[in-house]
Amino acid sequence: MKDALMLDFPVEEYEQRKTRLVREMEKQNMDAVVFTSRDNLRYFSGFQTIIWMSNIATPGILIITRDGDMAMVGSKLRLDTIAVSVCVEDLRGYDNFTPGGIGYVEMVYEVLKEKKVHTGTIGLEIGKESRMHLSYENQRKLIGLIGDRNIVSTDTVVWPVRKIKSRLEIELLRKISNINNEAFDIALSAITPGMSEVDLYRRFCIDMFTLGADEVMPLGIRAGAERYAQGNSSPSTRPIGKGEMILVDGGGLYKGYSTDIIRQAIIGKPTDRQRALYDFSVETCMEGLNAVKAGATAESVTRRIDAYARKSRFADCYRTPGWSGHGLGQHIHEPPIIGLGSTEVLEPGMFLAIEPDFYEENVGVFGIEQNILVTDTGYELLSTVSHELRVL
Structure with a gap:
């Protein structure tokens, strides 16, 4: 060589x-x-x-x-x-x-x-x-x-x-995760009534590149009742209004390596139902993270998330039974798949995205996506930007 x-x-x-x-x-x-x-x-x-x-x-x-x-x-x-x-x-x-x-x-x-x-x-x-x-x-x-x-x-x-990242890859993943965390923090704070989803995407791109990203993937951005159900949707020119749940999904890349997180915001005070659903979606994601450890199967993480969601009062809003996430690296979706039927054993050095999802018509879409590195003792959280609902 x-x-x-x-x-x-x-x-x-x-x-x-x-x-x-x-x-x-x-x-x-x-x-x-x-x-x-x-x-x-x-x-x-x-x-x-x-x-x-x-x-x-x-x-x-x-x-x-x-x-x-x-x-x-x-x-x-x-x-x-x-x-x-x-x-x-x-x-x-x-x-x-x-x-x-x-x-x-x-x-x-x-x-x-x-x-x-x-x-x-x-x-x-x-x-x-x-x-x-x-x-x-x-x-x-x-x-x-x-x-x-x-x-x-x-x-x-x-x-x-x-699927097993080296020491140098992990250093690089920490770098792009830090860039992503800061860009999400800045861009979400800049949302104002009337800003379009595309305007928000442009703001994310500016912040990502300014902070050191090489590329920005097409972000999934959506807000408003007619947009809530449209998963993996490109941003539209639709203006963002007060009281609408705003979801941003994706991240930046550095030297070919991807991040992929979800954070949410709302302009004005959320309704009690929106707040309750959002808080429970966060709890459900955390339940899945607590199942991550070296030696566990990918399927066991999903089984724990599914069980937690289905026994709750929000069971009818749970939209992703059987699927909880995926690996990350040089592509946005890589093995291991975190889902039912995936018997793959989690190992230290795997970089994962965990993302249970909830939806209620006319109320909102709810969920966070966390990026973690599997370690010998559990996991290291790399998506450290606040997962609290950003109330603007």
Whole structure:
């Protein structure tokens, strides 16, 4: 491996990631993996580019074999761009533009043949917890060259590595969490009657970037009776009025790592019903946090939340039975899933979001989302901005 201008971490961090990946590949008898997604390329090689937004380009493809060899395939016109951001030394340029040039799918297969793994078991991002950044046509072409019988999902080797954060990742997660906490505190305090949801989103973006975030995810912001039920909704131009519950969901990113919290506010005094539902939603989230510890299953956290919510007088308002949260990292939703059927055991170093949700028509949507790091003795709370209902 080599150092590069734009690497997020020292080369040693990428060496450790590759070593852990290869160990998992040996367990699964996987001869090579082929990564095409933004998350996996940045995680295992450091690769960054603005072209991920394109629907017609494949910015890069990373190949790692079971013996630890790495190769990166990219456009021959952009190899200089790739070189300044990756730890990979073996760079191959494809050529889709010159007659007789080798396209990127063919180049990937040539690399697999050269490394004598093309007839072995090849991992692709085809599992339920991954996505390939290839067109359907090129997916079919690549699978056709390798052969269906030789292809397996990379989920079984990627997530055992990525879901446990390293010391350097944890330092970075604390940094972006602190940025997020401060930005939420500033932006929520700036809400005024008549401000639109989009205006509030713009304010969040300004504060996030000013405080040091690299990116801001599309935040879910909604307020008002006609908006309460619309989960994961983009902000609208609708003005925010007095007496309306305001929910903000999401966060900033730093060096590719995400935060994802929910905090709420209201302009004017809440009704007794709004206050009671909000307070209970916070209690329910805390009940779930108290179930988090190394050695517990992800499912046990949801079972505790479900039981607490269903025995309450707000049981009919509980909107997320069976689902309580998710992992975080280089993507907003990562394993482990915190829900029924998830028998995954929680381990120190997992970064989680816990988010039970309540809703009552014409009254409001209620809930906080907390980001925590699983530790040997329980958890460390990283979303430390006040979870009290912000009364403006």
